[in-house]
Each structure stands twice: as C-alpha cells, then as structure tokens.
Amino acid sequence: MASPLEQFTIKTIAEVPGGFDFTNSSLWMTLAVATATIFLVGGMRKREMVPGPWQSMAESVYVFIGDMIRDNVGAQGRKFFPLVFTIFMFVLLGNALGMIPGSFTFTSHIVVTGVLAIFVFLFVTLVGLVKHGLHFFSFFVPEGAPKALYPLIIPIEVISYLSRPVSLSVRLFANMVAGHTMLKVFAGFVISLGAVTFGIGGIAPIILNVLLIGFEFMIAFIQAYVFTLLTCLYLNDALHLH
Amino acid sequence: MTSILTHSIERAAPAVLAAAGTFATAGGALAAEAEGGGMPQLDPSTYPTQIFWLVVSFTVLFLLMWKVALPRVGEVIEQREQKISADLERAEKLREEVEQVTAEYEKLLADARGDAQEQFRKAQDKVKADQDKKLAKSEDEIAARIAEAEERIEEARKAALGELRSVAEDAAGAAVAKLTGETPDPAAIKKAVEAAAKEA
Numbered sequence: 001m002a003s004p005l006e007q008f009t010i011k012t013i014a015e016v017p018g019g020f021d022f023t024n025s026s027l028w029m030t031l032a033v034a035t036a037t038i039f040l041v042g043g044m045r046k047r048e049m050v051p052g053p054w055q056s057m058a059e060s061v062y063v064f065i066g067d068m069i070r071d072n073v074g075a076q077g078r079k080f081f082p083l084v085f086t087i088f089m090f091v092l093l094g095n096a097l098g099m100i101p102g103s104f105t106f107t108s109h110i111v112v113t114g115v116l117a118i119f120v121f122l123f124v125t126l127v128g129l130v131k132h133g134l135h136f137f138s139f140f141v142p143e144g145a146p147k148a149l150y151p152l153i154i155p156i157e158v159i160s161y162l163s164r165p166v167s168l169s170v171r172l173f174a175n176m177v178a179g180h181t182m183l184k185v186f187a188g189f190v191i192s193l194g195a196v197t198f199g200i201g202g203i204a205p206i207i208l209n210v211l212l213i214g215f216e217f218m219i220a221f222i223q224a225y226v227f228t229l230l231t232c233l234y235l236n237d238a239l240h241l242h
Numbered sequence: 243m244t245s246i247l248t249h250s251i252e253r254a255a256p257a258v259l260a261a262a263g264t265f266a267t268a269g270g271a272l273a274a275e276a277e278g279g280g281m282p283q284l285d286p287s288t289y290p291t292q293i294f295w296l297v298v299s300f301t302v303l304f305l306l307m308w309k310v311a312l313p314r315v316g317e318v319i320e321q322r323e324q325k326i327s328a329d330l331e332r333a334e335k336l337r338e339e340v341e342q343v344t345a346e347y348e349k350l351l352a353d354a355r356g357d358a359q360e361q362f363r364k365a366q367d368k369v370k371a372d373q374d375k376k377l378a379k380s381e382d383e384i385a386a387r388i389a390e391a392e393e394r395i396e397e398a399r400k401a402a403l404g405e406l407r408s409v410a411e412d413a414a415g416a417a418v419a420k421l422t423g424e425t426p427d428p429a430a431i432k433k434a435v436e437a438a439a440k441e442a
Contacts, residue, residue: 005281010288019290026295033303040311047318049325055318062315082308090303109282111289112296177283 004184008108008177024104025112032093032106061089065228072232076239080127084235087120088228095176095220099213107223108176110169117169120231128238139241168230175223179216183209410435 014022043058051059065085069077077084091107098105106112128136140157141150186209194202282288411431418426 008282010282010285010292016291020294021291022295023288023291025288025292026299029295029299033299033306036303037306037311040307040315044311044314044318047314047321049322051318059315059319062312062319082312083304085312086300086304086307089307090300106292106296109288109292111283111292115293115296116300173283177281 004181004188007104007180007184010109025106025109028094028097028104028106032090032097035093035097036089068229068232072229073236073239077232077235080235083123084228084231087116087231088224091116091172091227092221092224095224096217098176098180099217099220105176105180107172108180110173113169113173114165116227117165117172120168120234121165124231124234124238127235128241131239132241136238136241139237164230164234168227172223172227175219179212179219183212183216186212407435407439410438 011024012021013024013027016022040058040061043054046052046055048055062085065088066081069081069084073080094105094107094112097103098108125136128139132138140154140161142153142157145153186205189205190202190209193205194200411428414431414435415426415428418431
C-alpha cells in the first residue's frame with residue numbers, strides 16, 4: 001500500500017531544460033489560474049444589473065476581499081486590492097482544487113507557501129519603507145515603553161517581525177499536509193481493517209473520512225482566508241505603523 | 243480572528259500526530275518507499291521547478307486579475323451602485339414634485355373653499371337685507387292699515403255718538419212734554435243734552 005505521503009510527490013509531466021520541468025504541481029497551478037480567470041470573467045460575461053447565480057458568486061468574492069481590505073487596511077489599501085485578491089484566489093484554489101481526488105495540492109509544499117510568505121513579507125516591508133522611509137523602523141520601538149527596556153524590547157519586536165513569513169508559510173503548509181495525510185491514513189484504514197473483517201471494519205473509517213472531507217473543505221477556505229487576512233494586517237502595519 | 247489563528251495552531255498539532263502515527267503504523271516501510279526517506283516536501287531537487295512555476299503562474303494570475311477580471315467586476319458593481327443612486331435621486335426629485343403638486347392642489351382647494359364661503363356669506367347678507375326691507379315695508383303697510391281702521395272706528399264712534407244725542411234730545415223732548423204738558427223749545431233741549439254729554 002502506498003504511503004499517505006505519496007500524494008505529495010512531485011511528478012514530472014513534461015521536461016523543461018534548466019530544471020524547470022512542468023510537473024503535477026505546475027499543472028495544478030495552471031489550472032488554478034485558469035479556474036480563477038474563468039470563474040470571474042465567465043461570471044461577468046453578461047454584465048447584468050441584476051446578477052444571476054454565477055455573477056453573484058464572482059461579485060461576492062470581489063466584495064469579500066474588498067471589504068476585508070477596507071476593514072483591515074483602510075482607504076490606503078485600495079491600491080493593493082488586485083494583489084491581495086490574487087493571493088486569496090491562488091491560495092484558495094490551491095487548497096480547494098487539491099480536494100479533487102487524484103489532484104495535487106501545491107499549497108502542501110513548504111517551498112510554495114514559503115516563497116509566497118517571503119514575497120508577502122518583502123512586499124509589505126518595501127511598502128513600509130517607501131511610505132515612511134527610515135521612520136519605518138520606529139515600528140520596532142513600542143510607544144510608551146520605558147527607555148531602559150529598549151535593549152530587550154527592540155530585539156523581541158525584530159524577531160517577531162522576522163518570524164512572520166515563517167508562521168505564515170508553516171501555518172498553511174502544515175494545515176494542508178495534516179489534512180490530506182489524515183484523509184489518506186483513514187482511507188488506508190478502510191482497506192486494512194476491511195480486509196480482515198469482511199468489509200465491516202471499513203465502515204467506521206469511511207464515515208469518518210466523509211466528515212473529514214467536509215472539514216477539509218472548511219480548512220481549505222479558512223486557511224486561504226487567514227493567509228489573506230494576515231497579509232492585510234501586515235499591510236496595515238506597514239502603512240500606519242502601530 | 244484570534245480564534246481562527248488558535249484554531250489553525252491547534253490544527254497543526256494533529257498534523258504532527260498524524261505524521262507520527264503514520265510513521266508508527268507504516269514502520270520502516272515508509273522510509274524505504276519515499277525516496278530519500280520522509281516527506282517529498284523536503285526534497286530540495288524539486289524546489290527550482292516549483293518556485294519557477296509558482297512565480298510564473300502567480301504573475302500570470304495577478305496580471306489576469308489586475309487587467310482583465312477585476313476591472314469587469316468592479317465596473318459592473320460601480321454601474322449598479324451608480325444606477326441605484328441615480329434611481330434614488332430621481333425618486334427623491336419625484337417625491338419633491340409630488341409634494342409641490344400636492345401643496346398647489348391644497349392651496350387651490352383652500353382658495354376655492356374661501357371663495358365659496360365668501361359667496362355664501364354674500365348671498366346670506368343679500369337675503370337678509372331683502373328680508374329686512376320686505377319686513378319694513380309690510381310693517382309700514384300694517385301701520386297704515388291700522389291707522390285707517392282706527393280712523394274708521396273713530397268716524398263710526400262719532401256717527402254713533404251723534405245719533406245717540408238726537409235720540410237723547412227726542413227722548414228728553416218727549417219726557418219734558420209728558421211731564422209739563424207743553425212742548426219745549428228744541429234749542430233749549432239741545433243745549434241741555436250737550437251740557438249733560440259734557441258732564442258725562
């Protein structure tokens with residue numbers, strides 16, 4: 001029987017010179033891009049005043065992210081809307097498309113979530129530096145703290161700032177790996193327990209797996225939401241400093 | 243927000259447990275199966291392709307969202323909002339118009355009512371004046387007739403009184419003639435009757 005971790009294996013589909021092979025991961029990234037684009041462009045093809053179901057869904061995602069930025073970043077966050085929206089769609093579809101049996105979850109790879117998180121981290125830091133210049137570093141000096149504690153507080157603030165990309169990437173990666181591994185483990189129980197009990201032992205793990213799949217869909221959404229929300233909060237910090 | 247974060251941290255714990263459980267059940271077979279022993283995520287040889295395709299697909303998605311998809315959604319939502327606000331504005335304008343028309347109508351109604359009252363009052367005055375005039379006229383007439391009747395009564399009374407005197411003279415003459423046996427002088431009788439009438 002295959003290992004529960006086998007589903008995370010990168011398989012080359014087409015070789016590309018320079019080590020940039022088109023793999024199952026690349027395929028599902030491409031499909032995520034296509035799905036997001038078709039979902040939005042297809043939904044808006046009629047441009048109806050009174051939207052149908054598809055257009056309503058497309059608009060509600062737009063409004064959902066728009067509201068998230070307005071509530072957490074404010075009016076200045078408006079110009080980052082396309083980027084934040086892209087992050088949300090990319091992570092959400094990475095998680096959700098991974099729920100299709102036999103598909104590949106590219107957000108279950110630490111290198112993907114890591115690069116995304118480092119990108120968010122660098123981008124946000126750059127926004128802060130461009131907006132505030134060197135004054136940005138006052139972010140690491142808490143207001144109202146006694147000066148005597150600065151040698152203690154400033155390193156803590158810097159470390160907590162630098163650990164942002166780590167927590168951001170590991171949170172998403174670990175959730176995806178844990179969920180998918182658990183599904184596979186219980187699916188394995190269906191076979192192994194069923195084989196020795198004429199199938200009866202497989203019933204309980206199947207029921208559990210059905211519940212877990214529902215739970216995984218929720219996690220897929222929540223993790224995309226958390227990733228995007230944290231991006232917004234980091235942006236807010238960079239724009240407004242404290 | 244905090245609950246989601248806590249939740250995701252709690253979610254990470256089963257990950258470790260599940261992974262540990264997997265290792266426990268699968269035993270050493272796992273290490274042999276997965277090349278290099280362990281998670282495929284930790285194989286650095288796959289990193290360049292993953293990073294490359296991540297950058298490509300994310301950039302493409304960003305450009306598609308930024309330039310193609312989001313403007314369409316935003317445009318439609320904005321158009322709808324504009325239409326709604328325009329409709330609301332129009333409704334407000336119509337409401338004002340209705341209010342104005344209503345005010346005009348009410349003013350007209352009030353004017354008409356005032357006019358009617360004025361005319362009614364005038365008519366009433368006219369009727370009253372007419373009545374007063376007629377009443378005065380008939381009162382004059384009645385007074386004239388009363389005066390006439392009184393005159394007639396006076397005449398009748400005088401006539402009756404004159405007749406009564408001649409009867410009294412006759413009766414006095416006859417009485418004197420019977421008592422004295424001689425016919426009295428009519429002038430003396432007349433004088434005596436007149437004196438008696440004056441006394442009465």
